[in-house]
Amino acid sequence: MNINKLHEEYKANIRKEKRWVRFYQLLILVSFFVLWEVASSLRWIDQLIFSAPSKIGQLFVEKIADNSLIYHTSYTLFETVLGFILGTLVGTILAAILWWSPFLSKVLDPYLVVLNSMPKVALGPILIVALGPGMSSIITMGALISVIISTIVIYTAFRTVDSNYLKVLQTFRASRSQMFKEAILPASFPTIISTLKVNVGLAWVGVIVGEFLVSSQGLGYLIIYGFQVFNFNLVLLSLLVIAIFATIMYQVVELLEKKLIKSE
């Protein structure tokens, strides 16, 4: 019996399985687009509404050529990333304040519940009037949609950190801020990362709805515009672009997770 050889075989098996998984993933993707194209050209589905990959591709080339797609995409992307970072950051800071003062957290508890259950996009019109129909109100929307739920989830994580870690620090005469830095925050990193993952999706919702309302620039504007002039090629193209960038953002968060969480 040769251990090395068995190990090689084991590794080869893993690689083989990985290749098959990739193959099927690709197969689904390709057949989806092929089926879509065929269904569209054979009139199984209404071309006007569901468009076709070839038409979207054509439009994509056009829109790249006149630079408008890149312009709108970068606009939306900037807003989303900023809204996402702001939402999580402010959420974490609010959670830290609540942890710092248990009294304050008791006082604010019902308000958090109300704010959390309220649909934040309904605040859109007020934001636009207050902050003007521009980037700032859209970014605020992207942040607002995720900030309260981040606060609640992260605060819960802070509170459930094993109190014995704090006991250890207390015998070293640690201050409350040292306890936060040495135990509470690092112990909650896994939760913060998982809120980041949720917030990626939420920030896109906030920003796209914001752009629907402001209707001047961005992918949300393209969708609304395409809808109004009944150009569903444009709507679907924008959707595909959103799908791609949302996925990239999610992957970046996962990369961050691997870097930050050493203990797993």
Add this chain to the structure above:
Amino acid sequence: MTFLSVSNVHHTYFSSKTATEALSDINLTIDQGEFVSFIGPSGCGKTTLLSILAGLFPPTAGKVQIEEQDIMKNADLSIGYMLQQDYLFPWKTIEENVTLGLKLLNNNREASNELASKLLKDVGLPPVEKKYPRELSGGMRQRVALARTLAVDPKILLLDEPFSALDYQSKLKLEDLVHKLMKEYGKTAVLVTHDIGEAIAMSDRIFLFSARPGRLYQTFEVPEELRRLTPFEARAHSSYSSLFQIIWKELEGLEHQQTS
């Protein structure tokens, strides 16, 4: 020389429904360099008393003094506190864990790391500074926790059943190690345990508490011939089993009183 004194300490836990008296009129003193144990049935408040000694919270009434200074008021006082589990921080390396207390006290980093290596050697570990706690066995982790506790050069060591989560072999080895280090460094130590044998093998004096509310019931002096031996050797000595029998009967009597 009296090192630590507990005078007229009462402690009551309050909740919205009940007030539970955990400790009632505790008076005791511990000498410099002495190793004492607290034993007693569950609910006798031994862990509460240890937490008060650690300065985690003040007693409801009474005074605790170390070297004639009130422990709650003395912010520079360093106390070593070891828990049942190691509570090493999983995201820190062994070195970072051991030097944690020093870092909080703003000590020089290089000197701290040097001290950490020395302490890890003292507690009988191979060089594991750069490893993470999850890579170590339970016994090794508890040794690291001991090194972390000793790193701040505490005036007193409080041990809250630190061996009870270990397998028997690791437990015996660690008992010997802690006993040896305490004598070497001349540290005062208080051990809370439910294991009579461990209390006899390790301590100079044993305080037996009765429960509900916790009171100091009786004090036992461990005979000189046992104190001189390591815990492992002490367990095999003839005076060990006679003292064991005496304490066992007292403890049985206490538990009987409670149930009847």
